[in-house]
Structures are given as C-alpha cells and as structure tokens.
Amino acid sequence: MAKQARAIATREAIIQAAGMVFSDLSYSAAKLSDVLREAGVTQGALYFHFESKHDLAVEVIKRQHETTWSASEKFLEADMPGIEALVMISKSIATQLTGDPVVSAGFRLTTESANFFPESASSPYITWIQTAERFLEKAVAEGDVDPDINIPDTANFVIQNFTGAQFMSQSLSNRQDLFERLEKMWNRLLRLLVLPDRFEKFADLPVKSRP
Amino acid sequence: MAKQARAIATREAIIQAAGMVFSDLSYSAAKLSDVLREAGVTQGALYFHFESKHDLAVEVIKRQHETTWSASEKFLEADMPGIEALVMISKSIATQLTGDPVVSAGFRLTTESANFFPESASSPYITWIQTAERFLEKAVAEGDVDPDINIPDTANFVIQNFTGAQFMSQSLSNRQDLFERLEKMWNRLLRLLVLPDRFEKFADLPVKSRP
Known part of the structure; x- marks a missing residue:
C-alpha cells in the first residue's frame, strides 16, 4: 500500500512538473529531461507512468479540462444570475490560468500545438463557447438579456474577448494584468449584453465603472 | 549583374519558403531542412544569405512588420473617417494573414515564440495598440466618437477583439471564417464606439447588420 501511495505521489509530481515545463515552453521545445529535472524523478519512474512526451501532454490537457469544467459546473449550479455567473467564471478561469501551471500548460498545448493532439477535442474554444451559450440562455430566461439576440454569435463574441484578453495579457505582462x-x-461587454432597464442589477459586479 | 539578380531571387525564395514553414510549424518545430526543401535551394545558398534559423526568423518578422505597417500608413493618410479606416485596416491585415505566408509567419513567431526574439519589438500588440490609438484620436476629432473615452483603454479593447477573432478563427477554421x-x-464594436447620432454615417460599412 505504501508503495502504491508513493507511485501515485510520483505520478502527480510528474504531472505538476509537466505543467511547469509545458506552460513555459512550446510543445516542440519542451523536453522530457526538463520534466525529470523539475519533478526530481528518474527516467525509469517517468516511463513507468507515461510512454512519451505526447502521452504526458495528453494527461496535462485532460487535467486542465477537468479543472476548468468543474469550475464552470459549479457556477452554473450556483444560485446567481447567468450574467453574474459568466463574469465570475471568467475570473475563476483567470485564477486557474495564473495560479495553476497544469491549467496554463493545457491551455497553451491546445491553443498553440492543437495539431499534435487530434484525439483531444478539436479545440478548447468549442467547449467554452458552449458554456457561454448556457449562461446566456439562463440570462435570457431571467430577463436580463434581449431574447432576440443570436445566442451562438454572442457566445462567440464573449469568448473571443476573453481569448484576446488572455493572449495580450500573456504577451504584454506575463498575465499580471489579466484581472x-x-x-x-x-465593463464594456455588459453594456452590450444587458438590457438597459436591468443594468442597475449588476452595478455591484466587480467590473470597473468608468469605460 | 545577372549573378546579383540571381542572388536576390534566391534570398527572396528562401524568405518566402521560411514564411510557409514558420506559419505551419512552431519556431522550435521548424527545421532549416524544411525551408531548403520548400525553397528548392542548397544548404550552401541558404547559409550564404542567413547565418541561422534565428537569423531567418528575424528577417521574416522584419518583413511582416514592414508589410503590415505600410498598409496601416496607407489607411491613415487615406481620405476617409478614422472609424472607417479602423474597419478597413483590420480587413487589410486579415487579407495579409490569410494570403501572405510571411505575414502569417511573422505573426505566429512574435505572438507564440516572442521570447526567442528579444531584439524585435517587445510585442506586435504594442504597435497595433498605438495604431488603433491614432485612428481613434482621428475619430474623436471628426466628432464620431465620444471625446471623453479613454483612448488607450479603448484601443486595447479593439486590438483585444481582433486578437481573439484571429486566434479563434485560426484554431476553429484555419482562418476560413476570419472575415x-x-x-x-x-457590428458590435461600432455600437460601443460610435456616438448614436453619428451611427447612420457608417451604415454602409461592410459589417453585418444583425447582431
């Protein structure tokens, strides 16, 4: 049993180390020797758990999906308006991106080197757009958003904004200015999304008041 | 003279081939042998013009900057409102990104592998934000945009939207849906940027009318 616990801990250390390496370097530039050094494990230990760099990257992507998805489920079930949930989940993903190397690495792998991972979902954007659609449908049902909007287009627009913010923040400030x-x-999107007579309802959301 | 003309043609063929390779592959994954094959030149010819993969990538970035910058200058000097110029330049850059491998490669190198090119500008985003600021200042002077807006923040927001559109389009449709x-x-940004009483002025811009 102690042996099994140790194996689980080693596997976890390897995944966390892979998160550090794959978030710092492109998939092609990253080397398994970097992961070994970061994890402080032997090559034998790594190959016991993962067949290849590819195998390890796929596990990192899987982990990132689980982490991000569970946060989104939590907000969808939470007792708060859809619009508020959409704002909160974007901040929750930002927290994961800035604080959890496995999430940051999964994001980098699937956006930058997606062609290496055809067996993963075609793109994380698909999942994100679908999630945004669910929150927007909730917001329409709650009367906060115009029922005539095109939900898929609007969801695309929201995710497009988040994507741009993420990439620019990464490039210009190493994600320091992401929040x-x-x-x-x-602050700008709410003015486009929320019906004017419902605007007051979201006055206390943590978004800057001056455009 | 014939020899010099041939040297120039060879150098150009190498740069174009590098554009193809660096737009298809990450900087780390791209190999000089891929460029040789694509250009149909010998290793000797390549090393006569470029010292290394890095040297070649820097030339691609320089070319991309020149191409994109000259388009932006053209629109700034053109006899059209700043808002219209902003829309047109975004489409012009989209045309370059979808049709000119050197531009696509320069974009990929500076956004994805920027840490390899510290001698290039810190980020293409800086230049783009500054360009957007100039167009917005023009639009304010023309009375189309609220003079109280925060120009740098608004420019950031516009570029953030373009960046998100670019990355999502690349990932989801290989840039087929970029336009x-x-x-x-x-269509959405104009509703945020343009003063309501000036909206009619831009009714003929090629942006979808239904949000």
Whole structure:
C-alpha cells in the first residue's frame, strides 16, 4: 500500500512538473529531461507512468479540462444570475490560468500545438463557447438579456474577448494584468449584453465603472 | 549583374519558403531542412544569405512588420473617417494573414515564440495598440466618437477583439471564417464606439447588420 501511495505521489509530481515545463515552453521545445529535472524523478519512474512526451501532454490537457469544467459546473449550479455567473467564471478561469501551471500548460498545448493532439477535442474554444451559450440562455430566461439576440454569435463574441484578453495579457505582462483586463472587458461587454432597464442589477459586479 | 539578380531571387525564395514553414510549424518545430526543401535551394545558398534559423526568423518578422505597417500608413493618410479606416485596416491585415505566408509567419513567431526574439519589438500588440490609438484620436476629432473615452483603454479593447477573432478563427477554421468574424465583431464594436447620432454615417460599412 505504501508503495502504491508513493507511485501515485510520483505520478502527480510528474504531472505538476509537466505543467511547469509545458506552460513555459512550446510543445516542440519542451523536453522530457526538463520534466525529470523539475519533478526530481528518474527516467525509469517517468516511463513507468507515461510512454512519451505526447502521452504526458495528453494527461496535462485532460487535467486542465477537468479543472476548468468543474469550475464552470459549479457556477452554473450556483444560485446567481447567468450574467453574474459568466463574469465570475471568467475570473475563476483567470485564477486557474495564473495560479495553476497544469491549467496554463493545457491551455497553451491546445491553443498553440492543437495539431499534435487530434484525439483531444478539436479545440478548447468549442467547449467554452458552449458554456457561454448556457449562461446566456439562463440570462435570457431571467430577463436580463434581449431574447432576440443570436445566442451562438454572442457566445462567440464573449469568448473571443476573453481569448484576446488572455493572449495580450500573456504577451504584454506575463498575465499580471489579466484581472484588470477582464474588469475593463466586462465593463464594456455588459453594456452590450444587458438590457438597459436591468443594468442597475449588476452595478455591484466587480467590473470597473468608468469605460 | 545577372549573378546579383540571381542572388536576390534566391534570398527572396528562401524568405518566402521560411514564411510557409514558420506559419505551419512552431519556431522550435521548424527545421532549416524544411525551408531548403520548400525553397528548392542548397544548404550552401541558404547559409550564404542567413547565418541561422534565428537569423531567418528575424528577417521574416522584419518583413511582416514592414508589410503590415505600410498598409496601416496607407489607411491613415487615406481620405476617409478614422472609424472607417479602423474597419478597413483590420480587413487589410486579415487579407495579409490569410494570403501572405510571411505575414502569417511573422505573426505566429512574435505572438507564440516572442521570447526567442528579444531584439524585435517587445510585442506586435504594442504597435497595433498605438495604431488603433491614432485612428481613434482621428475619430474623436471628426466628432464620431465620444471625446471623453479613454483612448488607450479603448484601443486595447479593439486590438483585444481582433486578437481573439484571429486566434479563434485560426484554431476553429484555419482562418476560413476570419472575415465573417471581423464583420460580426465590428457590428458590435461600432455600437460601443460610435456616438448614436453619428451611427447612420457608417451604415454602409461592410459589417453585418444583425447582431
């Protein structure tokens, strides 16, 4: 049993180390020797758990999906308006991207090197758009959003904004300004999304008040 | 003279081939042997013009900057409102990104592998934000945009939208839907940017009318 617990801990250390390496380097540039060094494990231990760099990257992507998805489920079930949930989940994903190397690595692998992972979902964007659609449908049902909007187009627009904020923040500030960017982004998006007579309802959301 | 003309043609063939390779593969994954095959030149010819993969990538980035910058200058000097110029330049860059491998490669290198090119500008986003600021200042002077807006924040927001559209289009449709995405994007952005009483002025811009 102690042996099994140790194996689980080693596997976890390897995944976390892979998160560090794949979030710092492109998939092609990353080397298994970098992961070994970061995890402090032997090559034998790594190959006991993972067949290849590809196998390890696929596990990182799977983990990232689980982490992000469980956060989104939590907000969909939470007792809060769909619009508020949409704002909160974007901040929750930003927290994961800035604080959890496995999430950051999964994001980088699937957006930058997606062609290496055809067996993963075609793109994380698909899942994100579908999630945004569910929140927008909820917001329409709650009367906060115009029922005549095109839900798929609007969901695409929201995710497009988040994607742009993420990439620019990564490039310009190593994600240091991601939360500030999201606040400014929501300040503008809410003016497009929320019906004017429902605007007051979201006055206390943590988004900057001055455009 | 014939020899010099041939040297120039060879150098150009190498740059174009590098554009193909660096737009298809990450900087780390791309190999000089891929460029040789694509260009149909010998290793000796390549090393006569470029010292290394890095040297070649820097030339591709330089070319991309020149191409994109000259388009932006053209629109800034053109006799059209700043808002219209902003829409047109985004489409012009989309045309370059979808039709000119050197531009597509320069974009990929500077956004994805920027850490390999510290001697290039810190990020193409800086230049783009500055360009958007100039167009927005023009639009304010022309009375189409609220003079109280925060110009740098608004420029950031516009570029953030373009960036998101670009990355999502690349991932989801290999840039096939880029123009459609831009039209839908501008349809929403114009409602945020343009003063209501000036809206009619831009009714004929090629942006989808239904949000």
